[in-house]
Amino acid sequence: MLSARQTLIREELEAGTGAAIGMTVDGSKSRTGLRIWFADLEERHGPVAELRPYGLKGYVVTLGFGAFAGEVVRRIAGAGSEDVRLARALIASIDNSVEVEVHGQEMADWKITTGDFRMTAIIRNLPRDPEIALTEVSRDTIVPMMAAMAELIGYDIIEEDGHGEPEYEGAELVTTVRRRERNPRNRLLCIRLHGEVCACCGLDPRETYGVAGSIIEVHHLEPLSLLKEPRPYDPARDLAPLCPNCHRAVHSRKPEPWSLEELRELMADPTGKAGVL
Structure with a gap:
């Protein structure tokens, strides 16, 4: 079911985060899941969200980091207070019916300082229609989780600033506060x-x-x-x-x-x- 709806999930995530999304089917556990990441960082070098069925009508999303995500984690740890504030607000916007937990931290002031960071969201009692259920999970839970990571990393819309070519740092656009709107x-x-x-x-x-x-x-x-x-x-x-x-x-x-x-x-x-x- 998940593998057949990758396009639907990817479209929701790319629209919500403003970043290209990569994903693959993961059959390594008893219930097949999807692993989701930012395409330009690759699976091992950045945040990864794992989506799996949970119970009869639910899903669980686990957000962590790839094995070689040290550089991205250091970038996130140095994010400005404005970006941290928006990232926390995005997570706080997830509906109260979803059980969200940051392992070993309080939800009000969670932060990312190491690659051991884990955030889990459990979504229960979803609609019976699998396409509607996955649309809701993608839009209402995975999008804010990945969008929070995008904010901390510094992804933004690539656009001309009126002074020649856009500036780049590696493959990423250098974010300026003037693009906030x-x-x-x-x-x-x-x-x-x-x-x-x-x-x-x-x-x-x-x-x-x-x-x-x-x-x-x-x-x-x-x-x-x-x-x-x-x-x-x-x-x-x-x-x-x-x-x-x-x-x-x-x-x-x-x-x-x-x-x-x-x-x-x-x-x-x-x-x-x-x-x-």
């Missing part, structure tokens, strides 16, 4: 924290467009370029879901975008005659 993990976390309803106009795209409604965008409430001094990144207060129209409207004022409150006032009185703004 385009980070695919932000969309994942924003939706988990705030839902998919536009924070300005109240549009629920999925109700309006059905399967074509996955169009909510992530808005950074305080533009990173306008920060007078660095401050801790708080995904709960720094992100808001906006429909494409409201997101474009917010950014129609430059260099400082409209606040959500200002945009709501404009929508209530498009003529501006009330003199609020």
Whole structure:
């Protein structure tokens, strides 16, 4: 069953983490499983998630590191406080019905300092339909687990920065804080924290467009370029879901975008005659 649905699982993980995913069927134990890793790091050199059936209608996901992942573990151990904060928030966003445990550590302040790190998630009472069940497990549990690792490693969208070719360190893009708004993990976390309803106009795209409604965008409430001094990144207060129209409207004022409150006032009185703004 797992081997026949590798494409489904890979698509969910790549969309959620922003990184290419590798996987292989593992028949070394009594119940066949999948081993999942970041393709450019290879299975032995980075984090590996192992997915196996658990009980009659469940799965267990075990996240650890390959035998030669020392360099990546050292990179993770040196991650900045902002990346650690987002990684922990991603794990905390997993539904309470899933039993998540970091071996030998408290969930509130887990960290990775050695290759012995292990995180386990047990998902029970899934739908009988195997495809629906695996979609839920992939999207709601494996994605945040692997996305947390991607955040700590420093994966990001490869894009031009306006100053020539993108910078590379080995095979990875050097991450800069200015790309935070385009980070695919932000969309994942924003939706988990705030839902998919536009924070300005109240549009629920999925109700309006059905399967074509996955169009909510992530808005950074305080533009990173306008920060007078660095401050801790708080995904709960720094992100808001906006429909494409409201997101474009917010950014129609430059260099400082409209606040959500200002945009709501404009929508209530498009003529501006009330003199609020």
